[in-house]
Amino acid sequence: MARVSPELSDTPAAGRPRDPVLEQAILEATVEVVVEKGFAAAKLDEIARRAGTGKAAIYRRWPGKTALVIAAAQNLRGNAPVPDRGSLREDLLACVRHYVSPSARAALMLANVLAEATRDGEVREAVTASIGRPPAEALRTVIERWIARGTVDPSVPVELVSLLVPSVAFHRVVLMHEGLDEATAVALVDDVLLPALEARRSS
Structure with a gap:
């Protein structure tokens, strides 16, 4: 560098x-x-x-090390905008792809941050606010939008569904030091999220 x-x-x-x-x-x-x-x-x-x-x-x-490290981790991953691409599947894919690690280095950086979050309350709060919450909120917003459009049944447990992807992604990062890859991201959408949402709609 x-x-x-x-x-x-x-x-x-x-x-x-x-x-x-x-x-x-x-x-x-x-x-x-x-x-x-x-x-x-x-x-x-x-x-x-x-x-x-x-x-x-x-x-x-930055006010201190925690803020700096969180900023560095965010810099590797980018922001989590709310997509609106004209189809439920494409919007879900855009949300889930946020968790695809751009490199092994990015996954290892996040693994270190998440590991520290389990021991330090200040780090945990910062991680939740800056890294955990924004992409989960983007996914929740997408689901709520497609509920409003009549594509997804309003009885879907939106909060629970929106937490599925970050749970899988962060589990992989913490335990295996690996982020999601593209194939896993697509599988989460096609084999988990869409079937759950469509099953509700067709029931």
Whole structure:
């Protein structure tokens, strides 16, 4: 990874935006350190050194290590927008594909974060708010939309169904250090979600 020169860590002039190159360098260095050493052993000094900056640059952007590590994990996975692609199956696929890990490194990063969440309440709350809840809410919104459109029966337990995919995805990450692959994502939609929703509608 390219290092950022120390002068880029200087406080930007008033009214000027933060340097996105430096921020990305810090996020990438965070992933490197957490993957190599684990959440608990990751130190801000080491992260700053690898990013070619100082701890002050980190604290100007994140209040502490938990917020930084969560941001780094989110940066690997991206946001979880609510899709509207014209069919229930395509919307479900878009939601489930959010959990497909872009790389083994991304899965290992998330595994470290989730493992720490089982031991640390602050981390658990941050993971739930920033990583766990948004994609589950996107899936729930999709199901509710297709209920409103008359495609899915309103008696479907939306909350329960919306938690199925993250439960499977995070189970794989924690126990096997593997994210969902494309084939598993499609199988979850075609063999689990759609049959459950369509069975309700046809019953």
